[in-house]
Amino acid sequence: MPENANFAKHSRSAASHNNLGMLLARRGDLQAALDEFQATADPATAHNNLAVVLMEMGKYEESREELVKALALRRYFEPALSNFKLVQERIRQRGEPQKTGRLPQTKVRVASAEQEANELKQSKDR
Known part of the structure; x- marks a missing residue:
């Protein structure tokens, strides 16, 4: 199989895992969602993706915990840093x-x- 075809197959597989992870997270099966996210990429990305879903569900403290895990794995991971700032703002707004x-x-x-x-x-x- 040519290298480009192998890359395309892997990309589709990663997208499938990510989409399934989002669906599982929205259904409340967070561990299964994390497993799917981890099958797509590095663990920091998996924790960041789960944090995004938790934030969308209004579970801000849980989202922040996942972002802390992502940042512990990759300290300057821009998506997690941006999401951490956003979840902190939402937590602050809720407490005002x-x-x-x-x-x-x-x-x-x-x-x-x-x-x-x-x-x-x-x-x-x-």
Whole structure:
């Protein structure tokens, strides 16, 4: 078989594994998806691909974990670096207060507890 034909066959095979991996990930079978991604290319690419699917599913923390794995394998892997920045932004946005000016409930509780403690201290000092 000529070298170009062998390359074309490998490319189709890699694309098939990648497509199957995307389908499995969207169905929730993440381990099988990772196995398919790993059959397509290097492990860093496999973790990056899984991270993209997890991000699309709104599973940002899991996506970030996969990107950390990808970057541990290839420190300056541009797709993983870009996706890491994106997932960090989405995590930050999810944690921000709504634009109505309200603070997240946990911060309100802490502030209320601190205020009550200060009032109690002032009443004892009187």
